[in-house]
Amino acid sequence: MNKTGIPNALSILSENRQGVLRDVAFVMARHGANILTTQQSVISSGKQTDLSTLYFEFEDIVDTDSLIHELSEISEVHSVERHQPFSEIYGKRVIILGGGAQVAQVALGAVNEADRHNIRGERISVDTIPLVGEDELAAAAEAVSRLPRASVLVLAGSIMGGKVTESVIKIKKLGIPVICLSMVGSVPDHADLVVTDPIQAGVFAVMHVSSKAVFNIYRVQGRKF
């Protein structure tokens, strides 16, 4: 971290070739950079199609300029750029999963509430995937634990149980609180909070994530609104 506790961030444009991540990680480890976040993907459209972008966030090191210089010298690397970290740009993420009319209403409530928070300087994102089907929802809920900056999950629908409930139990253990709508099935028995109004469910999720609000899901855990 630098003095403000904010990590450094770099992006590297390179050839999509086996071993590039190894070479980059080798240089970063030699500079003592403890990597907190990485993202890598292959560009699929535009002028740089088929090139690879690597993005890193890492704790402060003595000499970032020399790190950048040395990364630039790896033969597959085209360019190295400094950036603000994602936590400063997009902030914490509210994740909304579910299908039908209710999922868009949860998103509406969450986006409107996040707008009120972000205008005061916070950074809260609202990420929604409309989905139906027990297997599909269970996989998506379980994968929330692997999403960077995911801070709370809202399950929006009228019937969820079985494997979805197993995923809820699993991600709660990993520290992700779960809000669900009032619905049929076993999910409401395992969620941290059950909310009848979809708009309010979205609002509660943002209030929980906010660093300025006084609301915390764990203080009303197990209640139904």
Place this chain on the structure above:
Amino acid sequence: MNKTGIPNALSILSENRQGVLRDVAFVMARHGANILTTQQSVISSGKQTDLSTLYFEFEDIVDTDSLIHELSEISEVHSVERHQPFSEIYGKRVIILGGGAQVAQVALGAVNEADRHNIRGERISVDTIPLVGEDELAAAAEAVSRLPRASVLVLAGSIMGGKVTESVIKIKKLGIPVICLSMVGSVPDHADLVVTDPIQAGVFAVMHVSSKAVFNIYRVQGRKF
């Protein structure tokens, strides 16, 4: 890729220690795994607080079981799990940026439209960050080029120009199409599509991303609806 063109995905739970990524990348390169996507983050709550999760997607290799075995033997590694890749779970991402009443209406349109597509088997996510301010919006728009699976950007607001327009020009070159609402400022002069109704702007964004819809922004480029 495996036979279906879908990459393999692994997650690794490990100590948060300098050099772990290097050691993991070294083993993966030795197995000939061309890494397409990586994500790493430090767990901040729950039972596994302070441990690091590494997530990889990579093209098919001869012997994934032996790769998993060798990764498990790295001393800092606690566990290695196989997963579905994110592209199969959350799919392509529609990104919505902007502030005020309109941003939630764009999200509403996009989420409802994505629900209709996903119920037929597609995977389209709608990710929204409500933001105001030229610098804040310009940074968030520019950073869309570094978001994995980001496929289209919608700018929702009533006035945008200056640095935001510079970011629009930059990400268009990187292959991300841009839709904006009808608004004051120079952004509408540079967007691929200008849409007056925020709900329709969200719908168009999803239609463009869809692999089943017949709509393509580039076929109506420069038009205003």
